[in-house]
Amino acid sequence: MAAEEVDVCVIGSGAGGGVAAYALATAGFSIVVLEAGPRFDPALYALDETEWESAAKLLKIPAGNSQNFTSGPPQPLDPRYEHLRAWSQLGRFASPTHRSPPQIFRVKGVGGCTLHYQGEAHRFSPHGFVSRSELGYADDWPIRYEDLEPYYERMERLLGVAGDHRNPHKPPRLPFPNPPHFLSCATQRVKQGFDRLGLTLWPNSLAILSRPKGDRPPCNYCNGCERGCMTGAKSSMDVTLIPQAEATGRVRVISNAMARDIPLDKMGKAKGVTYFDRSGVEHFQPAKLVVLAAGALESPRLLLHATSNRFSDGLANRSGLVGRNFMETLVYFNIALFEDPIHSYKGTQIDARCWDFNQSDPQRAFRGGVVFGVSALNLLGPLSYTKHLVRGWGLQHKQRMRELFGRVIHLFAVGEHLPHPDNRITLDEEARDSFGIPLPKVTVALSQNELDMLDFMRSQARAILGAAGVKEILGEISAYDTDYISHMSGTCRMGTDPQSSVVNEFCQSHDVPNLFITDASCFVTEGGGDSPSLTIQALALRASDYIAAQAKKGNL
């Protein structure tokens, strides 16, 4: 039996899809959400079990380990930056000659990557939208901070974002809906180094409740955000906007539904979505409008696969830019040991950020912004220390565990990877998923600009830790040779010119008027190292308002 036509079919239920489903449902549209992954049950995240760290428990949590893609030829390492090679006291673990193939941390499941994100809710700074015209690098967005500001504010209210509005490196603003979280003991310790260098380590703005909101409790600082939040204090889509959207009675979420195609009618408009269910049976969901929000890897994959007579190079790809300008996460981590017990496993995942270098500075050797942060990351329980820091056995091992546990913290930096058309997602016709769909192939390289940026991150981090009185540096990892990607963007960039962009300023395809792309694909730049979720959500909210207004006028 053919499915009933709905107003909107949303592909993906993460930051972009979840918000679009909620906003369009509350505007009165009927919606089907197709989610490629399952619906996770927070009760099974096992953070309350004695064996919560064991490998067996990882099977039922949204741990961000979906690696269903291939990669292009690895980039040879530039020996001038040999000092950036990853190392730890356990030895080298990356190739000495080539950059490692990317590892992408993402989740397929109802809620998407918000299931495992750390709750960072950053507004991009105004300069992040005008880097070409005002700072002379990369490209300008077709919108300005002011266009997005009301949507940032609405999103912060919807999510209950906690933060300190007095951040001197961000534009003046109203107070956040919730007060900031206190800095953890560990962060207070590292902050001494920032303070001594005249830098500002500021409470992070987090979509993690510092006060109750509805039936959701405030955070109890278990630090397990990346494994999925058991209490609902983290504002992931599965506990916030998706249930609210479903409560309207106008939204149906279909999990384990892998979108394959967006067929067009004779007029060249999307007429729905073809998808596979878990058992591989193909379905067609008719819809008057399609919102694609599968992320910067999967959205271009779907478009490139959806070829037709009208779009031989991929749907909505007359510009040839679908998949191009892939931007990854340019990261550097310093694993630092402190003498005193700082209980580094307690708190929220990233409770503080330093935005002093968020804006590109012509005095520096590179273009683009950098943001520093402090986090326990994966060093939570004692077992994680045995995996990442303390090997060996016997009394020596036991004593080292005593010395390290709760005293190790990551000082890290995230930098802006500048857009380049040769960094791209293509289809790998040689490798297919279980549905026979070609896997996305990631081809990405770092330019000298990025290497200089990593060099800056390293020297700054070492200076900060030195000033903080670090006891020992246990390792360093950077994007120079290890490619850990959690933030991706740019592969369906927005712009006003259909020749040089895929979607317009409202995330609407230039080529297919009833197709919208509301994920990080449409980013033009990365906002100087800020995290992307809140900007994805604000763009999705703005696009939804536009859709509702245009539909009312009969324009879609």
Added chain:
Amino acid sequence: MHKHPSRRTLLKWTGLGLLGAGVGPGLAWLINRSGHHLSSAPEPLGFSDPVLVFTAYEAAVLHEVTGFIIPTDHDPGAKEAKVILELDRLAQKDDRFLSLCRQGVRWLDDQASSRYDQLRFLDLSPEQCESILSLGDSSERSFLGKVWDKLYYGHSRIAFNFFQRIRRLTFSIFYSHPLGWKVVGYEGPPQFSGNLDYHLCD
């Protein structure tokens, strides 16, 4: 297209064949010889929970091995946490793991015999035990050594595979146990008590 085997491959398999033919009868003798350990007098562990799949002797050896991995000092170690009972539970569900443990114990006894002229690993001094266990730290093994391990113990690189697996599991079990948490000053799983004192330093 059919590919002719290279000279190197031919030599390798001929060598393996000869090795197998020559070693076969000796292997049977060796296996019989080492089998006596399985029926040796059990070393009582004194636990109220029974060990179900390991023999008493195997359990005693494995119990000792876990004690070397995380020894007892002023804090409890793997023995006090009864790591052996969890290993036994795992072996109940995993025949391959049971085999690895069984052959690992045999390998330890063989080392005791060949290096120290003792019949059993349990008869060695702590220094001698540590010396043997440290062989499991290295993944290096000659080709013939791997063949020998596979033929004799059923697992290539028996020392490395056995010791690394037991070590990893000992860590996993011990640090998921309140006694392990006590050693490092950890309060226990993240939920549901959380860490409301997260912002307080000592």
